[in-house]
Amino acid sequence: MEFLSLISPLFVALVLGGTLIGIIFGAIPGMTATMAVAVCLPLTYSLGLENGLALLLGLYVGGISGGLVPAILLGIPGTPSSITTTFDGHPMAQNGEGEKALRIGITASFVGGLVSLFILYLFAPALANFAIKFSYVEKFLIILFALTVMAALSSDMLMGIFSGFLGIFISLIGIYDISDGGNGEMRLVPESLAYWLDGGFSLLPVLIGLFGLAAILEQAEIGVPKGQTRDEVKIGGKSSFSFGIFKGQIVNLLRSSGIGTFVGILPGVGGSAASILAYSNAKTFSKHPEKFGKGEPSGIVASEAGNNGLTGGALVPLLSLGIPGDSTTALLIGAFTLQGIQVGPLFIGNNPDTWNAMIFAMLIANIGMFIMMYVAIRYFAMVVTIPKHILFPVILMMCVIGAYTINYGIMFDVWTLLIFGIFGWLAVKIGIEVAPFIIGFILGPAAEVYFVKSLESFGDVSIFFTKSWIAMLLWVLIVASVAGSIFLARNKKKLSEGA
Amino acid sequence: MGSLTKVTIDFETSHLIFPTLIAIVLGLLGLAIVIRRRHEIAGAGTFWRDTFARMDKLRFFGALGLTLIYFSAMVPVGSIWPNTGLGFLICSIPYVLLTGLLFMHDRPFRDVLPLVIVALVAPTLVWWLFTDLFFLTLP
Numbered sequence: 001m002e003f004l005s006l007i008s009p010l011f012v013a014l015v016l017g018g019t020l021i022g023i024i025f026g027a028i029p030g031m032t033a034t035m036a037v038a039v040c041l042p043l044t045y046s047l048g049l050e051n052g053l054a055l056l057l058g059l060y061v062g063g064i065s066g067g068l069v070p071a072i073l074l075g076i077p078g079t080p081s082s083i084t085t086t087f088d089g090h091p092m093a094q095n096g097e098g099e100k101a102l103r104i105g106i107t108a109s110f111v112g113g114l115v116s117l118f119i120l121y122l123f124a125p126a127l128a129n130f131a132i133k134f135s136y137v138e139k140f141l142i143i144l145f146a147l148t149v150m151a152a153l154s155s156d157m158l159m160g161i162f163s164g165f166l167g168i169f170i171s172l173i174g175i176y177d178i179s180d181g182g183n184g185e186m187r188l189v190p191e192s193l194a195y196w197l198d199g200g201f202s203l204l205p206v207l208i209g210l211f212g213l214a215a216i217l218e219q220a221e222i223g224v225p226k227g228q229t230r231d232e233v234k235i236g237g238k239s240s241f242s243f244g245i246f247k248g249q250i251v252n253l254l255r256s257s258g259i260g261t262f263v264g265i266l267p268g269v270g271g272s273a274a275s276i277l278a279y280s281n282a283k284t285f286s287k288h289p290e291k292f293g294k295g296e297p298s299g300i301v302a303s304e305a306g307n308n309g310l311t312g313g314a315l316v317p318l319l320s321l322g323i324p325g326d327s328t329t330a331l332l333i334g335a336f337t338l339q340g341i342q343v344g345p346l347f348i349g350n351n352p353d354t355w356n357a358m359i360f361a362m363l364i365a366n367i368g369m370f371i372m373m374y375v376a377i378r379y380f381a382m383v384v385t386i387p388k389h390i391l392f393p394v395i396l397m398m399c400v401i402g403a404y405t406i407n408y409g410i411m412f413d414v415w416t417l418l419i420f421g422i423f424g425w426l427a428v429k430i431g432i433e434v435a436p437f438i439i440g441f442i443l444g445p446a447a448e449v450y451f452v453k454s455l456e457s458f459g460d461v462s463i464f465f466t467k468s469w470i471a472m473l474l475w476v477l478i479v480a481s482v483a484g485s486i487f488l489a490r491n492k493k494k495l496s497e498g499a
Numbered sequence: 500m501g502s503l504t505k506v507t508i509d510f511e512t513s514h515l516i517f518p519t520l521i522a523i524v525l526g527l528l529g530l531a532i533v534i535r536r537r538h539e540i541a542g543a544g545t546f547w548r549d550t551f552a553r554m555d556k557l558r559f560f561g562a563l564g565l566t567l568i569y570f571s572a573m574v575p576v577g578s579i580w581p582n583t584g585l586g587f588l589i590c591s592i593p594y595v596l597l598t599g600l601l602f603m604h605d606r607p608f609r610d611v612l613p614l615v616i617v618a619l620v621a622p623t624l625v626w627w628l629f630t631d632l633f634f635l636t637l638p
Binding site: 162168182186187217223387388389394396400408415452456461462 | 562625
């Protein structure tokens with residue numbers, strides 16, 4: 001219980017403050033939990049590891065939860081993970097049951113968050129203990145597996161794989177670091193840029209560009225939608241909410257939370273897949289599937305339990321293997337890097353107090369989110385009316401601060417932000433998948449070290465197939481994920497041709 | 500068979516092994532994508548013309564242009580008063596204001612006034628926070 005010494009009033013205030021800011025970000029259409037974490041990351045510079053993580057985890061939980069507000073009231077998902085909440089939440093709001101729908105969503109989010117937290121607490125240390133035994137070969141194959149899973153679950157597998165490898169390629173720009181066992185030689189950099197790129201592109205400006213600037217450029221492209229007036233946001237009070245609504249929903253709640261957590265564990269898949277999978281399962285197992293999409297509370301329960309279930313799940317591979325489960329947890333790697341901590345199989349064992357403090361922060365964030373949103377939902381409903389012409393310029397300015405201060409004042413990092421902001425906007429147009437790209441970018445340098453060191457140690461390529469039963473199992477999983485994706489894509493094509 | 504899988508890593512050139520391998524994989528994947536999406540690639544001109552036609556050009560290129568000017572001006576302005584972070588502050592105020600005005604659809608005084616206040620307060624607050632509290636030097 002030594003971690004309790006880390007829990008100060010400031011720690012709790014940061015979790016709750018982060019949760020509040022996260023809810024506000026999530027509630028504004030066009031802004032996401034990822035953007036909230038990206039923008040607030042520079043604030044953690046002077047906070048220390050535990051307090052910094054407290055703020056960021058609060059932002060994460062709040063950001064995912066806040067998305068249900070516009071999804072229900074406006075039919076616009078505040079974050080991509082709330083897309084299925086619109087299906088039943090918005091019809092309920094149109095029917096004058098907005099408040100009831102919101103409270104159903106908030107309660108389901110709370111349960112989803114707690115279930116995933118429980119699984120995280122049980123599962124991550126066990127996985128980390130297992131992963132400690134991995135050699136360079138297995139570590140390399142784990143990264144390869146993460147990339148293929150992500151690519152397999154992308155909308156286009158080939159583009160998903162390409163995006164992941166492109167991320168790796170760009171991460172290799174610069175010096176092959178001696179501290180990683182490299183030879184200190186530069187590669188992939190033109191001589192004129194050698195001064196700026198000897199260490200490659202910094203992670204955080206890349207992330208802030210891809211998730212902050214690119215999102216605002218997308219909004220600018222469509223003309224920055226005017227936003228809603230207070231008169232347009234009607235919360236409604238036609239029928240009141242009671243917890244009795246959840247009678248008969250326990251199975252749906254637990255199943256959806258479990259699905260969300262499982263999807264979170266898969267690297268780079270994201271909240272929208274969690275909520276879609278939970279929603280489609282709820283519909284399949286429902287006695288009244290015809291009611292889904294017309295204002296069925298079970299739909300909101302499934303969607304919100306699913307997307308909040310993701311929060312704990314996505315931290316499992318991050319904290320046990322060093323592989324981020326989604327874009328937002330990829331940003332958390334940045335926070336660890338800032339504090340000089342490397343996440344991976346040794347993290348939990350070497351930092352038990354930080355690990356417990358993180359779990360505690362997630363618990364406070366979930367409870368805080370539930371109380372804040374349940375009590376003040378009418379005020380959060382008004383958040384959707386905050387004008388974007390005020391928010392976006394301030395966010396852009398915060399992006400600049402984040403990029404500039406990451407390496408204590410390098411202007412090239414600000415230009416990196418712009419380069420990757422434009423790249424992020426362009427990527428969506430040409431079909432490059434940002435999630436596999438960013439995971440590839442984060443894991444690329446480690447993949448290189450593991451690959452080269454494996455060959456240096458064993459001098460034989462066959463070692464990747466024969467090192468251990470874990471290596472063989474990983475190859476089976478890699479092939480299965482690719483084959484499964486091809487099978488699913490063919491089925492989908494056949495169905496669309498048959499329709 | 501065994502000798503076919505044997506490799507010797509030359510430490511001097513070890514920095515090129517992985518990038519070369521990734522480049523080859525990227526090349527092969529790129530080729531597969533080009534072959535599979537050849538029709539889409541052939542119609543890329545139409546796609547970009549449509550995208551450009553639908554785009555709110557003023558806001559998109561305006562935002563990009565203002566951002567470019569903002570980034571370019573920060574260091575030269577900051578070098579007039581070195582190590583004070585004033586380059587950031589002096590450039591951020593007009594940037595927030597002008598970008599906000601650009602993103603607005605109608606500009607009545609009652610909507611512009613809050614923006615002016617935010618444009619003055621937000622950069623000043625951030626500048627104070629980072630220079631006086633966090634001791635991080637801004638441009």
